[in-house]
Amino acid sequence: MQKYKFTGITKEVYGRTLNQIACVTAFASIKSGEIGGYIEKEANLSQDGDAWVYENAEVYGNAWVYENAKVCGDAKVYENAWVCGNAKVYENAEVYGNAKVCGNAKVYGNAKVCGEAILRRGFTEKVTDYIVIGPQGTRSSFATFHLHSNTVCTGCFVGNLNEFKKAVYKTHNPDQGRVTFNNQYQRVIRVFEFLQEQDKDAQ
Structure with a gap:
């Protein structure tokens, strides 16, 4: 058509x-x-x-x-x-x-x-509403964290920050020797958590 x-x-x-x-x-x-x-x-x-x-x-x-x-x-x-x-x-x-x-x-x-x-998902009015970090992980992908909706998007994953933490632990469990990529994602998670706290303090 x-x-x-x-x-x-x-x-x-x-x-x-x-x-x-x-x-x-x-x-x-x-x-x-x-x-x-x-x-x-x-x-x-x-x-x-x-x-x-x-x-x-x-x-x-x-x-x-x-x-x-x-x-x-x-x-x-x-x-x-x-x-x-x-x-x-x-x-x-x-x-x-x-x-x-x-x-x-x-x-x-x-x-x-x-x-x-x-x-x-969520709405973006200004560039500080989200952050992108990467590349990291087995696919050298970029992780986007959207503050207003508490949404992390990376590769095929979409979910909130807590769900992202669980997915990282499940996929890159350090107890199973997957230390390198787990460490990379843990650094990303710490940055996202810091920004989330800053956003809460600003409200």
Whole structure:
């Protein structure tokens, strides 16, 4: 199904030509003929699902918006970033680098999500709402800790900090000789706990 086409209206962003989109097949709350935001190429916005780029939002580079995700307002998604699931990026927020915003996560205000960050739930209004540490572990993966939702995302793991501790002990049990990776993850856990305490004191 083709749900959108280019209107022929373009704008230049950092040497890239972005194309305004228009809906051609109604879906979700988007009506046929409704004008959307700007993407560089069709590979930036899935023709399937209910994903949409609204208003003045921009998606370019190798960025990909799909499933039911929404990019609105003056938000920007670029480089190799993904926005998917029921995630929403809006206002003046930016998602870039290799970051992934998915699940029910929301990124808004002047927040910037970048690098190897993975956000799957909770809301992010400013860059200090989360921290990314890595690489570590057998997969050289990055661990993202989202303060507001007390969520750790790394590799295929998603859960709260206590669940993360248990998963580390189970997978990298030092009593079974898995000392190196356990030590790496214990350092990550200590940093996350410190930030969690700081966040509680600030409230």
